[in-house]
Amino acid sequence: MTLEVSNLVGGYSQVPVLNDVSFDVKNGELVGLIGLNGAGKSTTINHIIGLLTPFKGTIKINGTTLNEDVKAYKQQIAYIPEAPIVYKELTLKEHLEMTMLAYNLNQEDAWARAHRLLKKFRLDNKLDWFPDNFSKGMRQKVMIVCAFLTNAKLFIIDEPFLGLDPLAVNDLLNLISDRKKQGASILMSTHVLDTAQRYCDRFVLLHNGKVRTEGTLEQLRTLFPNAGDSLNDIYLSLAREGESE
Template identity: 65%
Template sequence: MSLEVENLVGGYSQIPVLKNISFKVKPGQIVGLIGLNGAGKSTTINHIIGLLRPQQGKITIDQISLQQDPQAYKQNLSYIPEMPVLYTELTLREHLDLTIMAYNLNREQAWKKADRLLRIFRLDNKLDWFPAKFSKGMRQKVMIVCAFLADSSYYIIDEPFLGLDPLATRDLLRLIAAEKQRGAGILMSTHVLSTAQTECDYFVLLHAGKIKAQGNLAELREQAGIASDQLDEVYFALTEEDRYDE
């Protein structure tokens, strides 16, 4: 069982951005999706969450595709976008209620978990606030609380640390680690390579819509042909040679 991307070709027009990419996110595994700006990371994520339809190939969660069973596919997935997306006319409390209804959660149990998450991210006294009152970092925290409200099988997390203060970053990493321990699979796109190195079990390096390399750090190091055990140096070695080819 896994979240599996198989021979994916796709993008926003008839000219594909993604060119035959394949990788898996297994239960209890954190996969780091890394690459230069424009490499195809967000396009890959948009295909996984269903905003884009593959031109070729397929994406499945535990062998179920979005086309086969949209409800089962989406029920297994939580998503934290790079830019928070909130409803301007809904309070924080109403965003949480909407999430509970969308995932068909037990309301009493879900609110117990919500209360804990709200305290962690220091939002527990802001339940009646509207998004206009929140800073960018606070809006990001709302997205995190909503995403972790459901005990999803897989989490798709896109550049989660932008706008977060150091304490919130630490708390998010603890939540991710706890979900991994529970057996959830996590795909995390990030430019923060130091964090990726310490948190991720496996890496998928995209470059110009193709997979340049994938594997654990030792396997990436071997593919880069260098002896360094630092992810940033391996990353530079794998991308520098192509920097003028984009």
């Protein structure tokens, strides 16, 4: 079990946004985190990566909490944010070097992997460029390359398809598939439900800071037989039901 979120209550300042959220992501599994804007997806992710401290509950990665061992906890995570975060003063090469140092990677192996990733995302001729001047899609590709450069056990990917061209989307999905086969776990937040339906193993549907339901697509279809067959149908049905409560 890579990620275990148990009875998480959290939010910003003293205002709870999440209320008793529990779910897990197993080894070699892609779990889709689904919900309306404001449902608590980003707040959940910020707690997992350590930007927010839970009011109550626990978050473990391979049995380790952030409080028990900060370095061991964080080195198991690779995070791709919705809004790319790059440093104005650093070139693309320096971003990669910083990632290698942060994750204590073997330089020779890391650069071999980096060159393959750079070529895949058509960034191999831009090592001396400054990503701060790139388009959003290109900056997103920098985030993807930096994340998949690591040997992370848990990949947290927040709205990865926004701004990416179709070829890059396909390349990212192939990378996710490859890392799953190697035993890594992926938690992906997305509104692109048709893609989520095709690639995710399970789904966690958040609504108003609570887990409304979770399971495979087949389990969701069984639980909500009148909602429709697609993830989009089920999601819309639950969202409307939640709004009327």
